[in-house]
Amino acid sequence: MKKQITIGPAVLRRRRELGWSxxxxxxxxxxxxxxxxxxDIEKENSNPSVDKAYAIAAAFGTSIDKLIEESISPNAALAPSEHARRVPVVPWELASEWAQNPDISRLPSGTPWEVPLDSQATRGFFLLVRDESMHAPAGPAFPSGALIFVDPGQEARVNDFVVGYTSDPTAPTFKKFVQDGSQSYLRALNPQFPVTQIDGNFRTIGVVIGMVMKTSRGIIR
Incomplete structure (x- = not known):
């Protein structure tokens, strides 16, 4: 009888080598x-579905194929770089939902995963900047095509860069949170875009704590 393919031994080995509970x-x-x-997975009593196996592999910064290979050949060496945890580049319309309930089964097929900028941001995720509203002519700038890292666990403070929404959680915006007296505003870094006054109905999804840019031939990828 053909032996059932499992990833259990590799999962157990990697978890122990990382010192993770x-x-x-x-x-x-x-x-x-x-x-x-x-x-059950580690004891080989159960095999995870594809989406669960993908989530485990992504947490280890590797692939399902690699976990299967390591389970078949338990003496195979692990690449140190693969120990890095990865987080998804979440679609904007899912950002609010993901911040509250990071359900990997809701992510579209082919969702990219990247190494996070802060290992302590356990629910952090990336968003792909879609326009030039936060691309300033001088000072901090977030050009279209860059990846911003969002930490939903941080409380937004004045002058933070935030992602949030007023009425539609599937249509969030990315701006700088500023105050003038008792009034709160969202300000784009690009002066060609308007400043928007907000009130208590604005909901912050997370604070942007960093950015990643990948370039090729002078173009942000």
Missing amino acids: MQRLCDETGGAIYTGYLS
């Missing part, structure tokens, strides 16, 4: 799995 790995998957289910 079962709960830590579950957290790194964005809540895609729970500890009882993970225990």
Whole structure:
């Protein structure tokens, strides 16, 4: 009888080498799995569905194929760079939902995953900048095509760069949060875009704490 393919041994080995508890790995998957289910996987009592296996592989910064290969050949060396945790580049319309409930099954097929800028931001994620509203002629700038790293765990303060919405959670905006007296505003860094006054109905999804840009032939990819 043909042996069933499993990723359990590789998952157990990687988790132990990283010094992660079962709960830590579950957290790194964005809540895609729970500890009882993970225990069954590691003991080879259960094989995860493709989306769960993908979440586990992404948490380790590797691929499902690599985990299968390591389970078949347990003496295979691990690449140190693969220990880096990765987080998804979330579609803008899912940013609010992901910040509250990081359900990997809701992500579109082919969603990119990147190494986060802050390992302590357990629910952090990337967004792809879509316009030039935050591209300033001088000083801090977030050009179209760059990836901004959003930390939903940080409380927004004056002068923070924030992602949030007023009425439609599927249509968030990215701006600088400023105040003038008792009034609060969202300000674009590009002076060609208007300043927007906000009130208590504005909901912050997260604070932008960094940016990643990949370039090729002078173009941001």
